[in-house]
Amino acid sequence: MPDAYIVGAGQTEFGTFPSESYRTLFAEAFEAAVESVDGPIDAGDVDEAVVGTLGVGGRQLGLSAPAVTEHVGLHNVPSTRVENACAAGGFAVRQAVQAIESGIADVVLAGGVEVMSDMSGDATKYWLGVSGETEWERLTGTTFSGVYAQMASAYLDRYDATTEDLSRVAVKNHANGAKNPKAHLDFACSLADATDAPTVADPLNLYHCCPTSDGAAAVLLASGDVVGEYTDERVRVAGVGAASDRVGLADRDSYTAISASKEAGTRAYEMAGVGPADLDFAEVHDCFAIAELVAYEDLGFCDPGEGATLLREGVTDPGGDLPVNTSGGLKSKGHPIGATGTGQLVEAFDQLTGNAGERQLDDPTYGLAHNVGGSGGATVVHVLEREAAR
Amino acid sequence: MPDAYIVGAGQTEFGTFPSESYRTLFAEAFEAAVESVDGPIDAGDVDEAVVGTLGVGGRQLGLSAPAVTEHVGLHNVPSTRVENACAAGGFAVRQAVQAIESGIADVVLAGGVEVMSDMSGDATKYWLGVSGETEWERLTGTTFSGVYAQMASAYLDRYDATTEDLSRVAVKNHANGAKNPKAHLDFACSLADATDAPTVADPLNLYHCCPTSDGAAAVLLASGDVVGEYTDERVRVAGVGAASDRVGLADRDSYTAISASKEAGTRAYEMAGVGPADLDFAEVHDCFAIAELVAYEDLGFCDPGEGATLLREGVTDPGGDLPVNTSGGLKSKGHPIGATGTGQLVEAFDQLTGNAGERQLDDPTYGLAHNVGGSGGATVVHVLEREAAR
Known part of the structure; x- marks a missing residue:
């Protein structure tokens, strides 16, 4: 069973960005994660993607994982949304670890994104309430x-x-x-x-x-077999x-x-x-x-x-x-x-x-x-x- | 890497059941899967659960996986919803296979459930449309x-x-x-x-x-290490x-x-x-x-x-x-x-x-x-x- 390592991680500022596209937020987090990796890495290195979201603020309730991963250039890569309410992003990382440990993937993107503030009146409260x-x-x-x-x-x-x-x-x-x-x-x-x-x-x-925020975060994981291609700094899960x-x-x-x-x-x-x-x-x-x-x-x-x-x-x-x-x-x-x-x-x-x-x-x-x-x-x-x- | 086997599988009738609870549908599928297993098995054997749903017809958009697995007696078991629109149920099984192949679980429940018909007028069309x-x-x-x-x-x-x-x-x-x-x-x-x-x-x-249907289905998977406890009929993924x-x-x-x-x-x-x-x-x-x-x-x-x-x-x-x-x-x-x-x-x-x-x-x-x-x-x-x- 190969070990999983985090080789890069990045995020947007968290805040109130009602006009921001969920795709743009996700892409900003992805780019930040890519830039944080010591060695060269790009979307073409990624074998698998897992995205945690409650539903990107209702903007794309179905296929929300492929909708954001296509935007950062991941094509043909299996892309799956996981949801466990406020723990969606953590569970996305867990699935990424499983993908590596099962041997199916060497490099996995785990990300999370939400737009919460683009709603009128009490809608944000209701949207939160669905969990x-x-x-x-x-x-x-x-x-x-x-x-x-x-x-x-x-x-x-x-x-x-x-x-x-x-x-x-x-x-x-x-x-x-x-x-x-x-x-x-x-x-x-x-x-x-x-x-x-x-x-x-x-x-x-x-x-x-806590406040109700908009934002995105992304983590790049690699198996122990390939981690050396990306970094000498070993952060193991x-x-x-x-x-x-x-x-x-x-x-x-x-x-x-x-x-x-x-x-x-x-x-x-x-x-x-x-x-x-x-x-x-x-x-x-x-x-x-x-x-x-x-x-x-x-x-x-x-x-x-x-x-x-x-x-x-x-x-x-x-x-x-x-x-x-x-x-x-x-x-x-x-x-x-x-x-x-x-x-x-x-x-x-x-x-x-x-x-x-x-x-x-x-x-x-x-x-x-x-x-x-x-x-x-x-x-x-x-x-x-x-x-x-x- | 242990192989994954399907040791049981069952489902509800698919149809138009607007008054049916998504929990009851899921439980019926789970029971059918349990009964299909040759050897004795119950909720206590399950190490992990993955549930595919677009959102159980909007009735429980967040934490919909724990909401159905608690109803069939799975407690403390990691339970995660996966969503890839109409492929949610297939991706749930894939995640279950990964859980087994990663060595984290020996017995995994993969299920899917949806209630589509409990809506007025064109709402079903819109709900489908979110994918x-x-x-x-x-x-x-x-x-x-x-x-x-x-x-x-x-x-x-x-x-x-x-x-x-x-x-x-x-x-x-x-x-x-x-x-x-x-x-x-x-x-x-x-x-x-x-x-x-x-x-x-x-x-x-x-x-x-195809029609717009309500229903649920469930599959029980076991690793090659324990499959013999449940069945002699080896259906391998x-x-x-x-x-x-x-x-x-x-x-x-x-x-x-x-x-x-x-x-x-x-x-x-x-x-x-x-x-x-x-x-x-x-x-x-x-x-x-x-x-x-x-x-x-x-x-x-x-x-x-x-x-x-x-x-x-x-x-x-x-x-x-x-x-x-x-x-x-x-x-x-x-x-x-x-x-x-x-x-x-x-x-x-x-x-x-x-x-x-x-x-x-x-x-x-x-x-x-x-x-x-x-x-x-x-x-x-x-x-x-x-x-x-x-």
């Missing part, structure tokens, strides 16, 4: 903020954590995103800003919620884990943990042969501030209920033992659904190859990316390892 | 019938074929479908019926077009090939051939180590009658322009050298988008295991399934081989 459970969440008027607010209420009730802790997630991630030229909300905020913000869905306020769970929150075992994340993390660690203590950084799915605290626990960074302590002690700050969301996370970098999970791997690749600019960590070896669909209906986790050049 | 190229086909008012009518016009103009030949496709496939208890339009028709029908999009008449092309017909090289089908077929034959002459039967994507003639040529059953001759000479009749669409094809069996490609493999499995009832062919060894997305934006081809029990 919620239909009958008992969406059709009863529960938005995603509402679902995560229920998780936050249960968490704050059960554990020693406060809404100020939720605001601390925002403060940390905005501080990181302010250093990321690709971030949607690229400004720092104070704890007062993040605490005194208007309520969205109690106990979540505006600073506890050491572990991949995925799991699903019931789509509706009320049907799940817990409101204060996401079982699919636990399973996905366990599987990824096992495949990689490492544990949370080996990680040098992580990108986790902080669509709402509560989700970051829960992710710490689901991924074994700390025990259940200890997420806020980890945050308060600065462990997940850039200077801490396990920096989380150096990119700014979904909260500050942004959340263009299908592009989000792929975009996490762009940050991880940049960190591992020393290209994270002002956000660069000191010589990291292991990084993790954690991408959640809906409120936990599906999760995918990747563990990347920078190998010494061989 | 067409958006700007130059769908938004200019070109339906799928219109796109295939352009292909038919070009074909009839270029080659020695007539609209009567198109009608012969319908006659053959309806004769087959009349023997299929799962078929949507399960009645025979005469050449006069199929010739004197009202025009849909000139030169295509009503009998040259000997070859898989896939390719994409430009989504819009006008952007493609030819109106009389589908390049993605040629490429996908070539790749599947190469992997299987067989050619068209070795096949004992094929299920091809006859969404419109012209598509079946073009498929004969793209898949190497005959030279370009010879498709009608093959049909007229009865080569593709059940008693001919290469029976095509013994299930009734999309034309008679029906076309519930996401379920169609998976359903083709149900027929192939039934033929290879001697369970095709009145449609049973005499001891077939090799069967092919050919599933096209849109008007040729993506194609996937599988070659199955029945191995002697070992």
Whole structure:
């Protein structure tokens, strides 16, 4: 079974680009990924393509993968869309890894793209809502903020954590995103800003919620057999884990943990042969501030209920033992659904190859990316390892 | 690299079931697949799930894979939706094969489901249309019938074929479908019926077009390492090939051939180590009658322009050298988008295991399934081989 390596990764700025074509966004991310590869590579090298999207904002609901890959010059290459709501981009990378490991492809493009802002009035809210459970969440008027607010209420009730802790997630991630030229909300905020913000869905306020973004991201993967043709910097996909769970929150075992994340993390660690203590950084799915605290626990960074302590002690700050969301996370970098999970791997690749600019960590070896669909209906986790050049 | 085997396959009846839940349809197909397996198997054996759907009729656009797999008792199992328009179900099976070949899973469920008829007025037409190229086909008012009518016009103009030949496709496939208890339009028709029908999009008449169907299909695959636990009847996925092309017909090289089908077929034959002459039967994507003639040529059953001759000479009749669409094809069996490609493999499995009832062919060894997305934006081809029990 050949190993899969990431040899290039790039993305557009995440932001509000209602006039932008989804094709143009995808092409910009693809070009950025191509340019990031050390050696020469072009569309002709790609054997397989996988694209994550909820549906490019409704502009091309069917055949949306071939529609974007034809635009970057991939012809005759198998091109498939995968969708697992907000985890579509992460699952696209997972399928790309499988394509390599199955021996069917040597070089694979995994990408994600979404246009969310080109809608009138409340349409964006509805479009996001299609990833919620239909009958008992969406059709009863529960938005995603509402679902995560229920998780936050249960968490704050059960554990020693406060809404100020939720605001601390925002403060940390905005501080990181302010250093990321690709971030949607690229400004720092104070704890007062993040605490005194208007309520969205109690106990979540505006600073506890990620923005609705447009954007695209792309990752180029190569098998161990050919990786040397493209780069000497070996960023290996050491572990991949995925799991699903019931789509509706009320049907799940817990409101204060996401079982699919636990399973996905366990599987990824096992495949990689490492544990949370080996990680040098992580990108986790902080669509709402509560989700970051829960992710710490689901991924074994700390025990259940200890997420806020980890945050308060600065462990997940850039200077801490396990920096989380150096990119700014979904909260500050942004959340263009299908592009989000792929975009996490762009940050991880940049960190591992020393290209994270002002956000660069000191010589990291292991990084993790954690991408959640809906409120936990599906999760995918990747563990990347920078190998010494061989 | 472990081989992938189909150990079970089943489907619902295809038809018009506007009141039916997509979950119930999927569960019925899953149960039929489970019951078709020789040995004991249940949801707990499944390591991975892949579901093809255009969006279950809009009822659950996001997380539609976990939404149906949770309903059949798959928990914690990675569940991913794949979409390539009308080829979603075939691409789901391809991803399942990759999961096995990559070593990540031993038993995989690949399924497809669609509800198309639960819409008012022209909504079904629009919903189908989302798989067409958006700007130059769908938004200019070109339906799928219109796109295939352009292909038919070009074909009839270029080659020695007539609209009567198109009608012969319908006659053959309806004769087959009349023997299929799962078929949507399960009645025979005469050449006069199929010739004197009202025009849909000139030169295509009503009998040259497949129906809009609801339904689900499911296939259970196992790796060579564990297949013996489930069955002694070895139906191996000997070859898989896939390719994409430009989504819009006008952007493609030819109106009389589908390049993605040629490429996908070539790749599947190469992997299987067989050619068209070795096949004992094929299920091809006859969404419109012209598509079946073009498929004969793209898949190497005959030279370009010879498709009608093959049909007229009865080569593709059940008693001919290469029976095509013994299930009734999309034309008679029906076309519930996401379920169609998976359903083709149900027929192939039934033929290879001697369970095709009145449609049973005499001891077939090799069967092919050919599933096209849109008007040729993506194609996937599988070659199955029945191995002697070992």
